[in-house]
Structures are given as structure tokens and as C-alpha cells.
Amino acid sequence: MSDINRQFMLARIPSGPLTQDCFRLERGAIPMPGDGEVLVKARYVSLDAANRAWMQGATYRDAIEAGTVMAGGVLGEVVQSRHGDFAPGDLVSGDCGWQDYAARPGKVLRKVTPTDPLSHLLSIYGITGLTAYFGLIEVGRPKAGETVVVSAAAGAVGNVVGQIAKVLGCRVVGIAGSDDKCRWLTDELGFDEAVNYKSGPLYKTLKAACPGGIDVYFDNVGGDVFETVLFQMNLLGRIACCGAVSAYDGTPPAHGPRGVPGLFVVKRLTVRGFIVSDFFEQRDEALEQLRAWVADGRLKVIEDVISGFEALPEALIGLLNGENRGKRMVKIC
Amino acid sequence: MSDINRQFMLARIPSGPLTQDCFRLERGAIPMPGDGEVLVKARYVSLDAANRAWMQGATYRDAIEAGTVMAGGVLGEVVQSRHGDFAPGDLVSGDCGWQDYAARPGKVLRKVTPTDPLSHLLSIYGITGLTAYFGLIEVGRPKAGETVVVSAAAGAVGNVVGQIAKVLGCRVVGIAGSDDKCRWLTDELGFDEAVNYKSGPLYKTLKAACPGGIDVYFDNVGGDVFETVLFQMNLLGRIACCGAVSAYDGTPPAHGPRGVPGLFVVKRLTVRGFIVSDFFEQRDEALEQLRAWVADGRLKVIEDVISGFEALPEALIGLLNGENRGKRMVKIC
Numbered sequence: 309m310s311d312i313n314r315q316f317m318l319a320r321i322p323s324g325p326l327t328q329d330c331f332r333l334e335r336g337a338i339p340m341p342g343d344g345e346v347l348v349k350a351r352y353v354s355l356d357a358a359n360r361a362w363m364q365g366a367t368y369r370d371a372i373e374a375g376t377v378m379a380g381g382v383l384g385e386v387v388q389s390r391h392g393d394f395a396p397g398d399l400v401s402g403d404c405g406w407q408d409y410a411a412r413p414g415k416v417l418r419k420v421t422p423t424d425p426l427s428h429l430l431s432i433y434g435i436t437g438l439t440a441y442f443g444l445i446e447v448g449r450p451k452a453g454e455t456v457v458v459s460a461a462a463g464a465v466g467n468v469v470g471q472i473a474k475v476l477g478c479r480v481v482g483i484a485g486s487d488d489k490c491r492w493l494t495d496e497l498g499f500d501e502a503v504n505y506k507s508g509p510l511y512k513t514l515k516a517a518c519p520g521g522i523d524v525y526f527d528n529v530g531g532d533v534f535e536t537v538l539f540q541m542n543l544l545g546r547i548a549c550c551g552a553v554s555a556y557d558g559t560p561p562a563h564g565p566r567g568v569p570g571l572f573v574v575k576r577l578t579v580r581g582f583i584v585s586d587f588f589e590q591r592d593e594a595l596e597q598l599r600a601w602v603a604d605g606r607l608k609v610i611e612d613v614i615s616g617f618e619a620l621p622e623a624l625i626g627l628l629n630g631e632n633r634g635k636r637m638v639k640i641c
Numbered sequence: 642m643s644d645i646n647r648q649f650m651l652a653r654i655p656s657g658p659l660t661q662d663c664f665r666l667e668r669g670a671i672p673m674p675g676d677g678e679v680l681v682k683a684r685y686v687s688l689d690a691a692n693r694a695w696m697q698g699a700t701y702r703d704a705i706e707a708g709t710v711m712a713g714g715v716l717g718e719v720v721q722s723r724h725g726d727f728a729p730g731d732l733v734s735g736d737c738g739w740q741d742y743a744a745r746p747g748k749v750l751r752k753v754t755p756t757d758p759l760s761h762l763l764s765i766y767g768i769t770g771l772t773a774y775f776g777l778i779e780v781g782r783p784k785a786g787e788t789v790v791v792s793a794a795a796g797a798v799g800n801v802v803g804q805i806a807k808v809l810g811c812r813v814v815g816i817a818g819s820d821d822k823c824r825w826l827t828d829e830l831g832f833d834e835a836v837n838y839k840s841g842p843l844y845k846t847l848k849a850a851c852p853g854g855i856d857v858y859f860d861n862v863g864g865d866v867f868e869t870v871l872f873q874m875n876l877l878g879r880i881a882c883c884g885a886v887s888a889y890d891g892t893p894p895a896h897g898p899r900g901v902p903g904l905f906v907v908k909r910l911t912v913r914g915f916i917v918s919d920f921f922e923q924r925d926e927a928l929e930q931l932r933a934w935v936a937d938g939r940l941k942v943i944e945d946v947i948s949g950f951e952a953l954p955e956a957l958i959g960l961l962n963g964e965n966r967g968k969r970m971v972k973i974c
Contacts, residue, residue: 367907530902552903563896569863570885572914574700579912581905 313338314617316378316406321363325557326628331378331621339411346414347388348404352613353620354381354430355627355636356464357528360556368583369403378406378620383420383430394419401429406620408640431635432468432598432609435584439550440468441594442587444526445476447548447580452477454523455542457514459505459533462489464635465550467497467610469526474498475606478524481517483510483533485630492633497608510536521545529554535565541575549581557628610634646671647950649739651711654696658890659961664711664954672744679747680721681737685946686953687714687763688960688969689797690861693889701916702736711739711953716753716763727752734762739953741973764968765801765931765942768917772883773801774927775920777859778809780881780913785810787856788875790847792838792866795822797968798883800830800943802859807831808939811857814850816843816866818963825966830941843869854878862887868898874908882914890961943967 312335319332341347358367359380365371372379382404386394391414394400402417404410423429431437443465450456456473460466461482470493473480482493482502490502501517503510514536521542527534530552541547555561572579587594601607612632614623617640627636645668652665674680691700692713698704705712715737719727724747727733735750737743756762764770776798783789789806793799794815803826806813815826815835823835834850836843847869854875860867863885874880888894905912920927934940945965947956950973960969 368909527902534902535897547902549902549905551906555903561899564868564899564901565897566894568897568901569860569867569880569882569912569914570888572882572912573884573916574914576701576914576916576919578914579902579905581902581907581909581911583906583909586909 311338312336313407313409315408316620318363318372318374318376318378320374322557326360326363326625328621328625333618338409341388341390341411344391344413344415345411346386346391346394346400346417348382348384348400348402348410348412348417349387350382350384350404350408350410350640352383352427352430353406353638353640354383354434354436355620355624355632355638356381356435357460357551357553357556357628359624360553360628361551364556379403380406380620381430381435382410383426383434384410389414391415399426399429401434408617427611427613427637427639428609430637431464431611432602432607433595436464436635437468437598438587438591438594439584440465440472441598442584442590443548443550443582444469444472444524446587446590447582448524448526448546450476450478450524450546453479455479455481455518455520456524456526457481457483457518457522457537458526458528459483459537460528460553460630461493461499461502462633463528463630464632466526466528467493467634468607470499471497471607472601473524475601481514481522483514483529489633497610505533511539514540524548526550527552531555531561531565535567538565538567538571541571541577543575545575545577547577547579549579553628612636613639615639644671645669646740646742648741649711649953651696651705651707651709653707655890659693659696659958661954661958666951671742674721674723674744677724677746677748678744679719679724679727679733679750681715681717681733681735681743681745681750682720683715683717683737683741683743683973685716685760685763686739686971686973687716687767687769688953688957688965688971689714689768690884690886690889690961692957693886693961694884697889710743712736713739714763714768715743716759716767717743722747724748732759732762734767741950760944760946760970760972761942763970764797764944765935765940766928769797769968770801770931771920771924771927772917773798773805774931775917775923776881776883776915777802777805777857779920779923780915781857781859781879783809783811783857786812788812788814788851788853789857789859790814790816790851790855790870791859791861792816792870793861793886793963794826794832794835795966796861796963797965799859799861800826800967801940803832804830804940805934806857808934814847814855816847822966830943838866844872847873857881859883860885864888864894864898868900871898871900871904874904874910876908878908878910880910880912882912886961945969946972948972
């Protein structure tokens, strides 16, 4: 065990798009766990669009403050424990931040069962897969034959949403940011159609891809895409609001989408924001279903694993720019 | 039976606030019911903010076209029937429009049981009362002790929403357009607080009235009020979207409320548009409950009845300007 703890500090809160100079690499001593705490060595750090939102203010968690360790989900190994539920060698997940070692209260960590490959615990069997599963099934409530649209469709959550919707017998249309991604969604992941929101007016391309309108929209982006989809929703449609990445990496939009709440009334839509922990009571059942779909090949696990602690800032910046396909994470050791 | 049928035609579609010259009074012959049709003589015409929305385009019904009889809900009496389910003397409700007599297919009419006073069939035991009941209870799902906010609180639906929420043990705050209305809501109808959105910044006055945040918002107005309330919603709050009257009587807003969908996610809100007919299977049960609350004095029935057919245009214009308290209707005969 090395005796140096590398840490990426959030040096300053970005006011526009996130840049490398918002982070500062520091090297310090490995912390000592206090009473009830556990010392965790990071194996993988999860990169999520929400990381950027946390910099802007309190959300479902406190804001990250400048001068503190950058926050982030970690899959790690217990190296020392002063909490009865954990022992050295245990695999745990929790928000340990961007650092090699973190001393964290046992109560904020969750013991996880090793899986081969380990990375699946951050993708399909982690927050990502469960977010897609619960958001689509519990919030979107699609029925076979309905049209499901998902934005950021090539991203970590989006690709899983689309694949599950196909398993459920829906017609699935993805919205993504390049022609390459769109081809990949249809050719490799079985989406019925995919439209590139950066090429041509989305209203028209989406309309062509959804001639019967949209029954369920899984929204990862908010903003103009949300508005465009809203105008094409069918009566009694459902919108699962998972994130609003279009508003995270820059100044928040001056205005919201037109048609709110007028079209909610006229179309009698149910629009619901959620986070995955709202459904954690059903977690085991969901994981069992996901494992079955992966095992029989109906669900492809798409991961984008980058190696090396020092790649963290660029990995997040790239994710916010739409570089990744599937779940992006950084392998620490 | 007079042999003249007075009709208000929608002479032109208004492009801004509704004015008297959008209507034209005509006098013609009483129509003859065709096969399967019923001739209905109007007793009361219901005035609703939605009447104005219908002029702007298709909603949950077709748009009203210029040059046709103005549409509107009517409580009337069958004077002639060529439909097996109806006989002269039956009391019926349906969209018969602004005219003394209408020949309408039996299938679009509903037979109703006379009540004393008859007007209650258009207010508390009609669309108005049922909209308040289902929107609050089935969509808003308030629990005792929660804070419920309702906009257009002195209006037909709003006052009933607030009164029912009080019966259910909630803390109730109304938003209305004058100090007089606000005083009336608290002093006469038992609202805990009421704020005048026209006096001072609503964000501050609402915040003062809802120090613990808002759990359920029953939205009748959309627009800026919707946005202001959204920012004060509590985690896991519910918004029942009943109408967007702020957008009906003029040009639609250029933009929607800020915070959509970002705050839906962060606060994990459920925001749902509905119309009363979505719940008609539960109508009998709802009416029974409403009758019980009226009978034991827990629900006051607030009506604003104007006399005379020719008052119809001014009655609707006044309603859109917020003149009424409770359910506005015009008594025809």
C-alpha cells in the first residue's frame, strides 16, 4: 500500500463549461479512519453528468464547495475498518470522491458482491442500470407496442433505457448527438430509429421517426429537446425526468420549455422527476431481472473505461461534451 | 314555447383578450331534431375559462370555428326527443352551445337528476366540483398536515379545492387576484392564508405564507405563478395541472417556466395534467362524498349566477378578467 493519497480538489466553481483548470491535483497522507469509519481504496471512479450539476448548488445532495475534494461515486476496497459491518477486503460503493483513499463513515457505504467484471457494478448493476430500469419501468410505465423516446440515448443510462424498452416490446427511438452514435444505436443496440439532434431541425426528424406520436419520453437532457418532444407527446403520455444535462454545463437557461403546463393539461401527461434511490426497496428484484437479461444476451453492457487516476478531469469534461458511449468510468487500480 | 331561437355566434377568433365584438347575436328558427337527436331548451349556461382556450385551437375537443354557435356547457330540458333514452321533461347536461334551443345527438347528452337548487348541477355537483375533487384527491394526493396551494383560488374550481383540502386536514393557501378575494378566502371559506399575486412580489408573499414549503400545488393558471410555486415545492411534491388560464386570453407565452424539468428531477416532483372525464368511472362515489360535505356544512357552495341570455358575452369576458367568485353561470330561463 502506497503511502501517498492523490486527490483532485475542485479548485474553483466553473461559471461556464467545465475546464481542466477547475481541478487541482494534490498529494497528501492517507487518512486514518475515526471511530465508525472505514478506510476505502478506490478501484473505479464513476463519471456522471450529475457531477457537474453538484457544482452549481444543492440538489438531492449538498453542493460541492471549492477547495474540497471533488465528489464522485467510487467502487473500492476496504483496507481498514473501525465499523462493525465492514472488514478489510470487502468491496464497497459510495461517494468517496476523486482520491485514492477515503476515510468515510460506514453508514454511507454499501457492501457489494464482487461480479466479473467488476466494472459491471458501476454500469449495469450499479446506479446507471438501476436508474434506467426504475425510470423506464416505474416512472415511464411503457406498454408493449408503445413508442418510447430516450435522449442522450448513447449515454450510460440512455442506451440501457432503449435496450430495456425493446425487451418490453416497445418501438424505441433514440436522440443522440452524432450520426455515428445514431448508426450504432440502430445497428448494434437494436433501436428502431435514432435521430441526431445536431443535424437539421429536431422537430422534423423526430416527427418522421415517430409518425404515431410519442407515448413515453425518458428525458436525460431537458431544454430544447424536452420542448420538442413535449409537442409530439400522445394523450396520456408519460415523461420520466432523469436529468437535465443541457442545463448543467454552463449558465442555466433563461426560460423553460414552451407548452408547460398547457400541454400537460391538454394531453393529460404525467411528468415525473425521480432519482434511483426512490426505488431502492425494489433493488434486488431489479438486479435479478437485469442479470437475467444480460445472461441471455438481450441486454448488452456498454462501458467506456479509461485508465489512470490523473485522467479524471478530462474524462468528466469529455463526458459532458458527449464523448462517451455507455457508462464512462476511470479505473484507478 | 317561443318560436325564436337566440344564438350567439363566435363572429371572429380573438387574437388578444376577448371582446364583445367577437360575438354576434342571431335569431332563427328552432331546429328540428333528426333521428337519434334530442331538442334541448337551455336553462343555465356554464361559463368556464376553457371556453376561451377552445377558441385558440384543438384541445381535448375540436377548436370552435368562427361563424359557428359559441360552444359551452348547458343544463337544459328535453322538449322533444327522437332518441329512446330521453323523454320530454328530462333534465340533461351537455355542450349545447350558447343558444336557447339545440338539436343534439342523444349520445352526447347526459341525463341528470334534478337537485334543489338546480344551479348546483353546474357547480358543486357538475364538472366544477368533480374537477376539484378528482384533481385534488386523485392527482394531488394530499395527506393531512401537508401544505396545499391553489391558484385562481376564488374561482369556480379553486374555492372548492381549498375547501376540500381543509376537510382533509391540510394547511391551505390560496392565490388570488385581489385583497378582497383573499380576505374572503380566509374569513369566509376557512383558508389558512391567501396571497394576492397582483400586490408585491409573489415569491416573497408566498414564501411567508408557506414557511414549510409546498407539498401539493393545484394549478389553474400556469405562467409566472406556476414558476414561482415550482421553486417553493417540497421534495416529492405533486402538481395537479388543471388549466393554464394565464395563457388563454391573449397570445401564448413566448417561453415556459424556468426550472422545468430541472427542478422536477431535483425535487422528484410528479406533475400531471388531467381532465375530469379521466375519472368518470368514480363519479358516483365522488358525488356522494360531495353531497355529504355540503349537507353537513363543511363545503360551502359558491355560485355567481347572472340572469339573461344576452349577458353571456360579458359574463365570459368578466370571468376571464377575474370578476367572479365561485362558479359563474348564466340563467336562461
